[in-house]
Amino acid sequence: MVEFNPAEIEIAVSDAGLVPFGWIVLDRNDLAGLPIEFPEQILLLLLGNAGAAMWKRFSEVADQHGQSLDAWCEATIGAIADKFQARAFYxxxxxxxxxxxxAVQTGSFFKSPLGLTIHPEYGxxxxxxxxLFFANAHDIPITEPQVSPCRSCADRPCLTSCPVNAFNGMEYDVPACVDHLKTSDTTNCLQSACAARRGCPIGKEYMYTKxxxxxxxxxxxxxxx
Ligand code: B12
Structure with missing residues (x-):
């Protein structure tokens, strides 16, 4: 039995090039309808990428072995799950x-007008x-609740930056977006990422490289x- 140590798990996640985004407690009701069976209560650590670390790690392996990002995630996160007796989901x-x-349940992410989640630092x-799912009840680190940066954003440039107005604040018009990318791509979304995403002023320093x-x-x- 491995002793549950959240700080040690977070270090392993960071060492692998990923970011530990936050812990939440789920009970049976939260899992209703999901293909997951677990005891009464489980702990979840959400993992992801923000900043350059994951891309650096992944692209080295992809260049050498042609590994896909999904396969890289399974290998990297799966190894952490094995080490700490957790179950990994993707x-x-x-x-x-x-x-x-x-993500919203962690208290650090908020739904943006685009439908994507926004983080106060990473945008x-x-x-x-x-x-990572841990099946036993343990104490988890308490994080300070944060405030959505969208609350104080009056202009909402994200909603006016898409050349085909694929976002209206409620829905994402996927066919309009795809059609634009397949035909004109006047805003260079294919090389520089979604123009609506780039229109957001938060976390610009975390913007993906080309x-x-x-x-x-x-x-x-x-x-x-
Ligand atoms: C299906 C899906 C899509 C569909 C969306 C269908 C739709 N009607 O909106 C398509 C293929 C179009 C899509 C596109 C993108 N997606 Co997507 N997608 C998913 C996926 C695999 C499943 C969503 C789901 O069904 N969840 C389960 C249900 C129960 O939850 P839900 O909250 O009701 O889900 C809805 C929203 O997630 C929404 N949705 C999904 N993606 C997007 C993207 C945008 C811009 C919007 C407004 C809504 C939206 O569609 C779901 C069904 O209605 C998730 C991964 C996941 N497991 O969540 C990623 C996910 C939501 N997508 C993500 C991303 C980043 C994108 C892209 C921006 C990818 C990119 N190029 O970088 C694009 C948008 C294109 C662009 N303009 O750049 C991220 C969002 C991260 C975040 N910050 O919120 C996720 C979480 C994947 C990830 N690995 O992080 N996606």
Whole structure:
């Protein structure tokens, strides 16, 4: 039996190039309808990328061995899960798990007008890569509740930066977005990332580099043939 030590787990996550985004406690009601069976209460540590570390680690392996990002996540997060006797879940698994809802539950992420979650420091420049589930009840680190940066953003430039107005604050018009990317891409979203995402003033220093932005946008476009 490995002793549960949240600080040690977070260090292992950071050492792997990922960011420990926060801990939440889930009970059976939270898991209702999900393909997950667990005891009464579980702890979840949400993991993702923000900043340059994950891209540096992953692209080295991808260049040498052609590994996909999903495979890299499974290998990297799976190894941490094994070490700390946790179970790993991933955002690409089907049926889809509610990663964005879990993020909001941590108290550090908020739903933005784009539908993506926003973080006060990282802005929109983060993604979720996995979740570690710990089946026993333990104490978890308490984090200070934060405030959504969107609350004090009067202009909402995110909603006016998309060339085809794919975002209206409630819905994301996926066909309009894909059509624009396939035909004109006047705002260079394919190389520089989504223009609406770039329109947000928060966390600009965490904006993806062109190689990373291109990689994610190409992967997004592949799902539309
Ligand atoms: C399906 C899906 C999509 C669909 C969206 C369908 C739709 N009607 O909106 C498509 C393929 C279009 C999509 C696109 C993108 N997605 Co997406 N997507 C998912 C996925 C795999 C499942 C969502 C789901 O069903 N959740 C389960 C249900 C129960 O939860 P829900 O909250 O009701 O889910 C809804 C929202 O997540 C929404 N949604 C999903 N992606 C997006 C993107 C935008 C911009 C908006 C407004 C809504 C939206 O669609 C879901 C169903 O209605 C999640 C991963 C996950 N497991 O959450 C990623 C996820 C939501 N996507 C993500 C991202 C980053 C994107 C892209 C920006 C990718 C990119 N290129 O970088 C693009 C947007 C394109 C662009 N303009 O840049 C991130 C969001 C991170 C965040 N900060 O919130 C996630 C969490 C993946 C991750 N690894 O982190 N995506």
């Amino acid at each position: 955002p690409f698994e089907k049926p889809h798990l509610p990663f964005q809802q879990w 929109l420049w983060h993604s979720f890569r996995g979740a 190689p990373q932005a291109t990689f994610h946008m190409e992967s997004f476009m592949r799902s539309f043939g």
